[in-house]
Amino acid sequence: EPEVTQTPSHQVTQMGQEVILRCVPISNHLYFYWYRQILGQKVEFLVSFYNNEISEKSEIFDDQFSVERPDGSNFTLKIRSTKLEDSAMYFCASSPFLGTGEQFFGPGTRLTVL
Amino acid sequence: GESVGLHLPTLSVQEGDNSIINCAYSNSASDYFIWYKQESGKGPQFIIDIRSNMDKRQGQRVTVLLNKTVKHLSLQIAATQPGDSAVYFCAEKSQGGKLIFGQGTELSVKP
Numbered sequence: 001e002p003e004v005t006q007t008p009s010h011q012v013t014q015m016g017q018e019v020i021l022r023c024v025p026i027s028n029h030l031y032f033y034w035y036r037q038i039l040g041q042k043v044e045f046l047v048s049f050y051n052n053e054i055s056e057k058s059e060i061f062d063d064q065f066s067v068e069r070p071d072g073s074n075f076t077l078k079i080r081s082t083k084l085e086d087s088a089m090y091f092c093a094s095s096p097f098l099g100t101g102e103q104f105f106g107p108g109t110r111l112t113v114l
Numbered sequence: 115g116e117s118v119g120l121h122l123p124t125l126s127v128q129e130g131d132n133s134i135i136n137c138a139y140s141n142s143a144s145d146y147f148i149w150y151k152q153e154s155g156k157g158p159q160f161i162i163d164i165r166s167n168m169d170k171r172q173g174q175r176v177t178v179l180l181n182k183t184v185k186h187l188s189l190q191i192a193a194t195q196p197g198d199s200a201v202y203f204c205a206e207k208s209q210g211g212k213l214i215f216g217q218g219t220e221l222s223v224k225p
Contacts, residue, residue, distance in 0.1 A: 004157075031211055043158060043203065043215040056210045091157050098211045102148060105157035 002026045004106035006092050012112045013082055021077045021109045023092030032075045033093040033103060034067065036060070043091065049075065050098075082113045126222045133194045135219045137187040137204035146207040149178060149189045152218070153200045161189070161202075191221075199223045 005024045013019050025032050034046040048055040049067055057065075066078045075094075079086055089110050093103040127133050139147070145166040150158035164171045164178045164187075171178050177190040187204050201220045205213040 033212065035213070042217045043205075043213075045212040045214065048210065048212055056212055058212075093157075093213075095211070099146070102160040102163060103213060105150075105159070107155075107157050 004092055004094055004104050006090075006106035006109050008109060009107065010110045010112070012114065015084055015113055016081050019079050019082055019111060021079075021090050021092075021111070023075045023077070023106055024073050025075055025092065025094030026096075026104055027073070029094035029096045029104070031055075031095045031098055031103075032067075032069070033095075034077045035091045035093060035105075036088040037091065037108075038088045046077070046090075079111075082111075084113050087111055087113045123217065124220045124222065126224060127194050129194060129196060129223050129225050131194055133189075133191040133198070133221055133223075135189045135191075135202050135204075135221065137189075137216050139185050139187065139204070139206050139216075141206060142182075142185060144206045144208075147178070147180065147187055148205045148207065148213070149176075149187075150203045150205060150215075151198075151200045152203065158203060194221075194223050196223045196225060 007022045032049040035043050037043045045058050047057045047061045047067055064080045068076050089108040091108045092106045095103045148163040149161040151161050152158045162173045162176050162178050164180050169180055175192045179188045191198055199222055201218045203218045204216045207213055
């Protein structure tokens with residue numbers, strides 16, 4: 001069964017450093033998403049991406065964040081200068097449709113900013 | 115505003131009993147809802163969905179009920195098993211496709 005994969009599973013970085021979180025969505029999906037989950041809290045939407053551009057972004061997704069689909073398979077989230085409060089689980093999701101239908105989530109990357 | 119919330123943060127049930135997890139939403143224009151299960155250290159996993167033109171939808175051992183009058187969703191799990199232990203989130207899908215998640219309910223199944 002196809003699945004969304006994410007690497008690395010755990011990233012530790014120093015405050016102010018840049019990190020790139022990687023995702024490989026399911027191959028025939030067209031819509032891509034990043035969410036984050038601070039420990040013990042709900043999952044929060046960050047950004048959606050379709051047709052090589054951002055469709056929607058949340059207030060969390062400020063100028064420090066960027067997304068890219070550098071080739072036909074990868075989907076990346078870059079945080080330019082990490083802050084302590086960026087520590088969270090980051091989930092990538094993809095879906096074949098915009099409307100009804102599930103989004104398929106990856107296993108997540110745990111980002112720890114020291 | 116947009117918000118989806120859950121009534122109870124934790125629920126403990128005996129193995130074999132039925133579980134009911136509740137969720138309230140605030141956007142009356144929402145037309146699609148999903149329940150996700152999240153096991154420790156994993157990403158959310160789809161359980162069941164329902165469109166706003168339905169009141170009830172059944173899956174394997176799970177049923178979702180939608181009451182649009184009071185903007186309330188529930189997830190019923192029949193014959194709960196230890197493998198059902200997880201955090202359960204309801205989510206509302208916006209027109210743009212993003213999911214708005216509730217706070218989550220942790221289900222604990224006692225053998």
